[in-house]
Amino acid sequence: MLRLDILDDNAAELDPYGEEFDYAEAFASLDLDEVKADIVDVMTDSQEWWPADYGTYGPLFIRMAWHSAGTYRTLDGRAGAAGARQRLPPESSWPDNVNLDKARRVLQPVKQKYGRKLSWGDLIVLAGNVALETMGFETYGFGGGREDAYKSNEAVEWGPETEWETTDPERFEDGEVGDLKDPLANTVMGLIYVNPEGPYGEPDVEGSAANIREEFDRMAMDDEETVALIAGGHTFGKVHGADDEADIGPEPDAAPIEEQGLGWDHDFEKAGMITSGIEGPWNATPTMWDTGYLDNLLGYEWEPHKGPGGAWQWQPATEEEREDIEKAPDAQDFDESEEPMMLTTDVALKRDDDYREVLEDFQENPDHFQQAFARAWYKLIHRDMGPKQRLVGHEVPDEEFVWQDPIPEADYETVGADEIADLEAAIRDADLSRTDLVKTAWASASTYRDSDKRGGANGARVRLEPQKNWEANEPETLANVLDTYEEIQAEFNESRDDDVRVSLADLIVLGGNVGVEDAAADAGYDVDVPFEPGRTDASAEQTDADSFEPLKPKADGFRNYLGEGDFNDLYDTLEERMVDKAELLNLSVTELTALVGGMRALGATYDDTDRGVLTDDPGALTNDFFANLLDMDYEWEPVDDDEEVFEGYERDSGEQVWEATRFDLVFGSNARLRAHADVYAAEDGEEKLVEDFVAAWHKVMTLDRFDLE
Numbered sequence: 001m002l003r004l005d006i007l008d009d010n011a012a013e014l015d016p017y018g019e020e021f022d023y024a025e026a027f028a029s030l031d032l033d034e035v036k037a038d039i040v041d042v043m044t045d046s047q048e049w050w051p052a053d054y055g056t057y058g059p060l061f062i063r064m065a066w067h068s069a070g071t072y073r074t075l076d077g078r079a080g081a082a083g084a085r086q087r088l089p090p091e092s093s094w095p096d097n098v099n100l101d102k103a104r105r106v107l108q109p110v111k112q113k114y115g116r117k118l119s120w121g122d123l124i125v126l127a128g129n130v131a132l133e134t135m136g137f138e139t140y141g142f143g144g145g146r147e148d149a150y151k152s153n154e155a156v157e158w159g160p161e162t163e164w165e166t167t168d169p170e171r172f173e174d175g176e177v178g179d180l181k182d183p184l185a186n187t188v189m190g191l192i193y194v195n196p197e198g199p200y201g202e203p204d205v206e207g208s209a210a211n212i213r214e215e216f217d218r219m220a221m222d223d224e225e226t227v228a229l230i231a232g233g234h235t236f237g238k239v240h241g242a243d244d245e246a247d248i249g250p251e252p253d254a255a256p257i258e259e260q261g262l263g264w265d266h267d268f269e270k271a272g273m274i275t276s277g278i279e280g281p282w283n284a285t286p287t288m289w290d291t292g293y294l295d296n297l298l299g300y301e302w303e304p305h306k307g308p309g310g311a312w313q314w315q316p317a318t319e320e321e322r323e324d325i326e327k328a329p330d331a332q333d334f335d336e337s338e339e340p341m342m343l344t345t346d347v348a349l350k351r352d353d354d355y356r357e358v359l360e361d362f363q364e365n366p367d368h369f370q371q372a373f374a375r376a377w378y379k380l381i382h383r384d385m386g387p388k389q390r391l392v393g394h395e396v397p398d399e400e401f402v403w404q405d406p407i408p409e410a411d412y413e414t415v416g417a418d419e420i421a422d423l424e425a426a427i428r429d430a431d432l433s434r435t436d437l438v439k440t441a442w443a444s445a446s447t448y449r450d451s452d453k454r455g456g457a458n459g460a461r462v463r464l465e466p467q468k469n470w471e472a473n474e475p476e477t478l479a480n481v482l483d484t485y486e487e488i489q490a491e492f493n494e495s496r497d498d499d500v501r502v503s504l505a506d507l508i509v510l511g512g513n514v515g516v517e518d519a520a521a522d523a524g525y526d527v528d529v530p531f532e533p534g535r536t537d538a539s540a541e542q543t544d545a546d547s548f549e550p551l552k553p554k555a556d557g558f559r560n561y562l563g564e565g566d567f568n569d570l571y572d573t574l575e576e577r578m579v580d581k582a583e584l585l586n587l588s589v590t591e592l593t594a595l596v597g598g599m600r601a602l603g604a605t606y607d608d609t610d611r612g613v614l615t616d617d618p619g620a621l622t623n624d625f626f627a628n629l630l631d632m633d634y635e636w637e638p639v640d641d642d643e644e645v646f647e648g649y650e651r652d653s654g655e656q657v658w659e660a661t662r663f664d665l666v667f668g669s670n671a672r673l674r675a676h677a678d679v680y681a682a683e684d685g686e687e688k689l690v691e692d693f694v695a696a697w698h699k700v701m702t703l704d705r706f707d708l709e
Contacts, residue, residue, distance in 0.1 A: 002575055002670050004589050006155040011588035014150050017116055022709075024145030024392045026117045032144075032393055035118060038110050039130045050102040051268075053331035054287045057106055058131035059237025064103040065128020066233055067096060068121075069381045070192045073185035074220045074550045076584065077452030078156050080384030083149035084120035090152070093251035094190040095164050098264050098275045099240075101252050103127075105262070121146030125381045132377070135236060136289040138370065140378035143391025155583045157570050161189035167200065173568050178210055182569035185218035187211050196239075196278060197312040198344035203304035208348035209355065220383065220403060220547050225376040227349055227358040232373030234346065235293045238281035238331060238338070241309025242272030273331075277309040280341035284326040289370075292326075294363040296340050300325060302347050314342040379403060386453025390706055402544045407459045407536055412501035414533040419492075419500060423507065426488045427514050432481060434515045434619050438604040439559060440481045441512020441701065443473045444505070446558065447551045448703040450586040455551050456704025459538035460505035465545045472553045472561045474607060485511065505535035509701050516697055519602050522620035525690045530698050532708060557581065557663035558599050561606035562644060574644060575666040586703065591696040593667065593676040598693035600625040600664070611645070612664040623689045626681035629668045634658065636665060 013019050043061060046052035053059060064086070071091065072080030085091050087104060104124070111123055122144045129139050160170040167188050169175035180187065187194050193215045199207040216226040249255060249265030259265060266274055283292030301317040316322045322339060330336035349355040362369035379401065385391060387407065388400045400406045415423065427437070444462040447455030461467055463482050469475050485507045493501045513529035520527045555563035557578025571577050582592040603618035605611055615624030628634065634657070636646045646665060648658030667673045680689040702708060 002579060002666065002673070003154075004579060004670070004672050006579065006583050007587060007589050007592060009151060009153075010583065010586050011590070015148070016150065021116070023119050023122075023147045024390070027119070027122060027144035028392045030114065030117050030144075032395065035110070035114065035126070036130050038113065039107070039123075039127050040134060042106055042109055043127070043131060043134065047106065050099075050106070051332060053238060053273075054329065056131075056134070056287055057103065058135055058287060060100075060103045060106075061127040061131040062233065062236055064100045065125045065131075065381060067100060067192055068124045069383070070219070072380075072384045072452070073183060073218050074547065075183035075185065075218060076550075076580075077384065077449040077454055078153065078183070080452065081125050081381060082121050082146045082384050083153070084124055084146070085149050085153060086124065087120060088149065088152045089253045090158065090190075093253045093263065094192075095251075096191040098251075099273070101262055101264075119146050119148045121148055128381065131236075132289070135287050137232075138374060140374040141397040142395040143382055143385065143388075143393055145390055145392040146385065155580065157183060159184055159186075159189050160570065164190040165195075170570075178214065179568075180214060180218070182567070184570070185215050187215065194345060196276060196343040196345050198348075201312065203312045203314070203344045203347075205344060205348040205351045208344050209352040212345060212348060212355075213352075219380075221376065221379075223354050224358050224372055225379065227355055227362070228369065228372035228376040229380060230345065230349060231293055231297075231359065231362060231369070232377065234282045234343075235289060237286050238328070239278040239341075239343075240273040240275040241277035241279045241307060241311055243270075243274060243308065244277070244310030246271035246274050248274055274309070277307075277311040278313045278341070278343065279307045279309050280313065280338055281328040281331075282342065282346070283340055284328045286328055286331075291363055291366055291369065294359060294369070296325065297342060297346055297350055298359060298363055302342050302350075304344070307341065312344060314344065314347050315339065384452040387706065390453065402542065403547060405454055405459070405538070405544075406542045407538050408542070410501075410503070410534065410536050413499045415500060415502050415506070419502070420510065420531060420533070423488065423492060423502060423510060424514050426492070427507075427511050428518075430484050430488065432484055432511070434518055435602060435604045435608060436477060436481050437511040437515035438519075438599070438602050439474070440478060441509055441515070442558065442599070442604065443467075443470075443478065444508050445512075445701045445703070446553075446556070446581075446585065447548075448700070449551065449584045450703065451584055453704070453706070455548075457509050457701060458505055458535040458704045459542075460503065460508060460535070461538055461543055461548070462508065463504065464538070464540050464543050466548055466552065470552050471564065472556050472559065472606065481511075482508075502533070503535050503537050505537055506533045509535065512697075512701065515602070516598075516621070516694065519619055519621040520690050520694070522617075523601075523622045523686070523690065525621065525687065527690060527694050529694055532702065532705065534705070534707060553581070556606070558595055559604060559606045560600070560609065560612045560661055560663055562661060574662040575670075578663055578666075585700060587696065587699075589672060590676060590692060591699065593673060593680070594689060594692035595696045595700070596663070596667065597623070597625045597677070597680055597689060598697070610659055612660045614648075614658050614660065614664070621690055621693065623680050623682075623686040625664075626667070626677045626685070626689070628658070629660075629664065630674070630677060630681045636660070 043057045068086045069081040129142050160168045173179040194211040198204045246266050252261050252263030255263045283296050285292050300321050302314040303317040304312050304314050307313040316325050327337035388404050445457040449455050516529050554567050555577045600612045601622050603613050614628040634648045636648050639645045646660050647656050649656050667677045679685050
């Protein structure tokens with residue numbers, strides 16, 4: 001059974017505030033300073049049911065915000081702070097999120113006070129920022145506008161394991177730690193990044209450093225950002241695990257009903273607080289921004305030992321060093337003290353030459369450390385929000401970062417109806433095929449990912465590295481189309497004696513619309529594909545080419561592009577990859593079906609092959625794909641053992657008449673997809689197909705037009 005249910009959320013109204021509710025607009029109406037003051041009030045009001053460490057929940061709030069945002073991964077753009085899915089399963093019950101349910105309960109009065117104006121997504125991250133500021137750190141800023149999710153994202157692939165805190169060889173390409181399969185970014189089921197004790201729970205610093213580098217690279221963090229985040233985060237608070245025999249209750253989603261969603265119940269008066277199983281602070285000043293973490297890590301030799309919670313942790317290597325190191329106050333009893341410790345992941349930074357160089361630079365240059373952590377933290381908590389224009393509030397910094405995929409503002413007037421008509425005529429007069437028009441527009445717009453609001457047609461980055469050379473985009477053909485568009489653009493812009501100009505990004509989409517309209521006309525339907533000008537063209541300097549590589553299609557069911565074969569991912573079939581992409585495009589099952597059928601009728605296939613073009617009249621927007629796919633006059637046979645390409649034969653004559661792929665045949669073999677195909681295959685279904693295709697096409701072309709919302 002193909003998991004089509006992951007597309008159902010794209011067609012359903014799940015938000016109790018309704019489809020028209022604007023989270024960003026609601027956030028903009030807040031008095032942010034008042035909200036922050038309220039957060040400080042609850043942060044410093046220790047509750048008997050869960051006492052605050054050192055009299056403040058600040059370090060707990062930092063961990064909560066980090067673990068909310070830190071799930072983000074570049075390979076599919078999923079997870080992250082948006083949606084506040086830390087409060088929903090499975091993240092709500094991850095072993096790495098032990099006791100973060102308490103942090104959210106502490107914040108409940110703030111959420112109740114501001115209601116719909118303050119989403120949990122914003123509140124969780126803002127609380128982390130406020131916590132940092134109360135402990136002497138200057139943050140880089142904060143942008144609001146995150147929406148809340150009310151259902152787990154079933155499209156996220158977390159890994160092959162069926163138990164928490166396990167690592168299956170299937171998580172890695174070669175069965176060995178070091179090459180995670182896409183789209184994963186963590187090495188252990190239920191942990192944000194890596195095991196703090198070391199790979200497979202062993203204090204292996206070399207392996208830990210390798211894991212850290214891979215995971216943070218999959219979050220688009222370089223070595224300096226990685227060290228800044230770890231060192232900055234571990235400047236505050238402590239880890240808990242004072243008792244290895246404590247009776248710990250089940251996680252929130254397995255807890256009894258009377259616990260009301262609180263998990264990991266235990267008697268902390270007897271056992272102490274139990275979270276990670278590791279015990280101790282990193283430095284003597286766990287509620288103050290300073291270089292204490294760096295000084296301890298670099299200033300002492302560290303050796304592994306089993307701590308009181310039974311987990312591997314590190315202590316100063318000699319008795320003399322253990323006596324010399326400055327102690328921290330006990331988190332609950334300030335008359336007592338605790339010896340600082342380190343995690344395997346901390347010592348891994350010291351033992352890795354490149355990471356150590358950054359550590360030493362930060363220690364020698366505290367201002368650089370402050371700035372590096374501020375910028376890396378800002379990136380961490382905003383990475384999944386898309387372009388700067390989506391951020392709301394007076395604390396949004398003026399600076400626009402390259403990781404936000406900036407697009408320049410138009411310094412000209414956009415085209416109107418008359419100019420659009422002239423440009424459409426110029427496109428029709430150019431030596432470009434209908435399929436080239438459609439495929440170029442699709443190549444540009446379909447890079448969009450609703451998961452992190454990246455990609456899309458705005459910016460015309462399809463003409464830049466790396467997109468212009470992606471195999472799926474047929475580089476030679478793409479270059480020819482773009483050259484023609486540039487000629488049309490230049491002729492139009494140079495002919496104007498006013499401020500009206502057209503961008504290449506708008507021309508690319510307009511050309512695709514022309515192709516669709518002409519295809520519909522050939523099928524006997526007069527349609528106007530909606531077109532909203534206003535896109536602009538990004539420069540190479542505004543484009544981080546490396547960070548766009550994860551957007552590269554490994555396969556594309558819409559263009560019938562099968563890819564290069566070695567996918568190195570957790571998806572078993574081509575059709576799974578097609579559905580996954582449809583989910584990232586925010587498509588419903590109906591929209592997926594209409595788009596694939598329409599693209600096949602248009603002949604808009606990779607390399608102009610006949611695969612899936614089940615019609616004698618390619619280029620016309622007919623329902624032939626569905627009618628012939630469901631026609632029992634034909635039977636199908638795989639061409640080889642891979643069962644990716646199939647040949648269709650007439651049952652009566654045995655003559656081969658069609659060729660198709662799994663992308664095509666799944667619309668006949670899967671019950672839900674066949675039910676939709678059946679609607680379009682009917683004699684009265686063609687007009688509906690045209691209407692649905694045009695609507696879905698327009699949706700994809702405007703997914704990144706946040707200015708239209």
